[in-house]
Amino acid sequence: MNIWMTLRKALDLYPEKIGVVDGERSYTYQQVGERVAGLARFFQSRGLRQEDRISIIEVNSHAFLEAYYAAAGMGAILNPLNYRLAAREVAFILKDAGSRWLIAATRFADVVKGALKEGVPLEGVLWIGGTLDESYTIEFQNFEGAVSANVGDFEPVPIDEDRVAHLYYTSGTTGRPKGVMLTHKNVCSHALGTIAELKLVDTDVWGHIAPMFHLADAWATFAVTWVGARHVMVGQFEAEAVMTTIEKQKITLSNLIPTMLNLMIKNPRVAEYDFSSLREILSGGAPIAPELVRSIMETLGCDYIQTYGMTETSPYLTFSILKDHLKALPPDAQLKYKSKTGRPAIGVDLRVVDEQGIPIAADEQQVGEIWVKGDTVTPGYWNQPEETAIAFSDGWLRTGDLATLDPEGYVNIVDRRKDMIVSGGENVYSTEVENVLYMHPKILEAAVFGVPDERWGEAVCAAVVLKAGETATADEIISFCKENQAAYKAPKAIYFLDELPKTGSGKIYKKGLRDPFLRKKMHK
Numbered sequence: 001m002n003i004w005m006t007l008r009k010a011l012d013l014y015p016e017k018i019g020v021v022d023g024e025r026s027y028t029y030q031q032v033g034e035r036v037a038g039l040a041r042f043f044q045s046r047g048l049r050q051e052d053r054i055s056i057i058e059v060n061s062h063a064f065l066e067a068y069y070a071a072a073g074m075g076a077i078l079n080p081l082n083y084r085l086a087a088r089e090v091a092f093i094l095k096d097a098g099s100r101w102l103i104a105a106t107r108f109a110d111v112v113k114g115a116l117k118e119g120v121p122l123e124g125v126l127w128i129g130g131t132l133d134e135s136y137t138i139e140f141q142n143f144e145g146a147v148s149a150n151v152g153d154f155e156p157v158p159i160d161e162d163r164v165a166h167l168y169y170t171s172g173t174t175g176r177p178k179g180v181m182l183t184h185k186n187v188c189s190h191a192l193g194t195i196a197e198l199k200l201v202d203t204d205v206w207g208h209i210a211p212m213f214h215l216a217d218a219w220a221t222f223a224v225t226w227v228g229a230r231h232v233m234v235g236q237f238e239a240e241a242v243m244t245t246i247e248k249q250k251i252t253l254s255n256l257i258p259t260m261l262n263l264m265i266k267n268p269r270v271a272e273y274d275f276s277s278l279r280e281i282l283s284g285g286a287p288i289a290p291e292l293v294r295s296i297m298e299t300l301g302c303d304y305i306q307t308y309g310m311t312e313t314s315p316y317l318t319f320s321i322l323k324d325h326l327k328a329l330p331p332d333a334q335l336k337y338k339s340k341t342g343r344p345a346i347g348v349d350l351r352v353v354d355e356q357g358i359p360i361a362a363d364e365q366q367v368g369e370i371w372v373k374g375d376t377v378t379p380g381y382w383n384q385p386e387e388t389a390i391a392f393s394d395g396w397l398r399t400g401d402l403a404t405l406d407p408e409g410y411v412n413i414v415d416r417r418k419d420m421i422v423s424g425g426e427n428v429y430s431t432e433v434e435n436v437l438y439m440h441p442k443i444l445e446a447a448v449f450g451v452p453d454e455r456w457g458e459a460v461c462a463a464v465v466l467k468a469g470e471t472a473t474a475d476e477i478i479s480f481c482k483e484n485q486a487a488y489k490a491p492k493a494i495y496f497l498d499e500l501p502k503t504g505s506g507k508i509y510k511k512g513l514r515d516p517f518l519r520k521k522m523h524k
Contacts, residue, residue: 001188002159003072006226007033014202014228021249022062022233029228032066037154038147039070045150046124046139048100050075050157053167055094056103057081057111059235060208060217063128063143067103068221072165072184073156079167079179080213084503087114089177093169094120097179097382103143106130161185167382168215168311179382180311189375190314191223193346197319198253198280198305204229205277207254209242210506215315216255216284237506239263243273250277255307257506258288259445265292265299266444266467278302284309284316289438290339297338308341308413312397314376317350318342318411326408340412341403348374352405357393362405367414367427370403371396402429419510421450421458428460428489430510436484437462440477442470445500447508448491462491463513465499472496 010019010029019029027035043054054076056067064080071078079097081090083105090111094102095118102122104112106129116122116136124139131142161184169177194200206224208231210217224231232249234242237260245251256264261283264270278300284307297304309315320342322334329337344350352360352368360368373396380388391397402420403411414420414429421428430448437446445465453459466472474494481490501512 001161002184003165003187003222004069004156004159006188006191006222007036007069007072010225010228017202017228018230019225019228020062020065020231020233023235025062027062032062032069034151035062035147036066036069036073037152038150039066039143040073040154040156041150041152042126042141042146043070043074043076043101046101048074048076050159051077051163053077053079053097053099054101054103055079055081055097055099056213057083057090057108058103058105058128058213059083059107060212060233061105061128061235062233063103063105064212065221065225065231065233066147068218072159073154075157075159075163077164077167079169080218082169082213083108083111083211085111087111088118091115091118091120093177093179094122096169096177097167100124101126103128106132159184161188162379164379166218168213170311178384178387180378181380181382182314182378186314186376186378187219187222189347190219190316191226193348193376194219194223194316195227196346197316197321198223198282200224200227200229202228204252205232205250206230207232207234207242207246207249207251209234209237209254209256209260211236215309215311216257219315220255239267240269243267243270243275246278247274252277253280253282255282255284258283258292259500259502259506259508261296262292262445265295268468270299275300275302280305282307288339289435290335291435291439293339294335304338306339306342308401308411310399312378312391313348313372313374314378316345316376317348317370317372317399319345320410323408337408337410340406340410343408343410347376348372350411351396352403352411360405362407362409364404364406364412367402367404367429370399370401370411370413372399373397419449421448421460423450423453423456423458423460423488432485433460433462433481433489433491436481437464437477439484440472440480442466442472443477444468445508447500447510447513449510449513451514453492456492459492460489461493461495463495463497463500465497 011033015030018026019032020027100123103126126143128143164181165184166182168180280303282305306320308318320338350372354368360366402415403413433448444467448462450458477494501509503509
């Protein structure tokens, strides 16, 4: 298997079908194929060959999809960059990956120029959205010009499925970012699994809403293309723009992280939009409160699937899709299962083990670490054999996520191992406290984290964002938590913020909450 075959299938079966919609632009699959061929021929004319690295910094767009496939056809390795990174961080990744060319939107010109000043050994930049006339020793070209000037027959190179296709950088425990390698086999195995799990068909319309530099959305590039469905691009998340696109383009399914969904369903204008085209909304990247799941299903009028995965696993490991006999349960009982992390996905071997590596009891009480293996799991980290060795145990990838297991085989993440709070000798899992906070009618967003405390070892703290026009006191929220769960789990302090810090993929960034607190810069 290789990634190019997923596009080849769409070109053979759906050449005249609109495959990509990006704002006012749309392309048939045949046109997509021609553009991909032009981009690949451009890079080949510059001497790029198999396993050479090409990086890209861009919002969701047709160009991003074309880059994924052009690299695949050439056998090159694509390195998607988080566009929220600083120039120095981008420079580190470009150097570590050894990228020869960078595809960049002109809106990120300052970041790119800053990275170039760090001595990045790029050979050229392909600008999306214009051309910058700068005095650099490397080559600058316009993306559209490069594509159109290289139209012609393109013969994809033979690719072994175990060759690296993508390089995604993620935070390392030592502070040095790690390049996660995904092979053609990883990507294609995952695409086949999601096609089966989600019953993807050619009538589906996928909304690329979560960022394509992140696997929360990138996986859909290949699964959706393989079945000949339609891609609709949303450059960057903004609640009303997303709701407008769902209505106008009749999107049938998408994956959004909980913070995005929360902002949509609590938007004061949400009732004005038509979501009747939606059949499923997926959400992953963070545990989700059952009350939020209930609101999503009621507001959007579609089914909900909780997902869980990692960059290292292409990404999905579980889906909260109900087994058939569970659909006979009362609505509240079904909601409980829909809100869980889910049962293992097709092709994933998953177990939850204690500190000795022994499987835990399926009793929803004992907590263990999730270990996984399968064809979607990374072969390791780019040029970091030591980090690779640490991540695996007897062939199992140790995820670092702590979870319980129920008799039906559904896991439920309670925390990241590094985020678990030990307060007064008791383990407190941030997600269970957050679930209670999301039940409070005045709270829009919440995040729970631990800070050092002389008395308790660690104190449970919460940062919350209130809904527009609402007011609340810390005592009021702490009392609410004590009324709905054990008192020792209740936050010792509540911090009211205008917004919570987010990662590049839009997930709540807990380290960004802890660090300012420790520097005494948060206000109570």
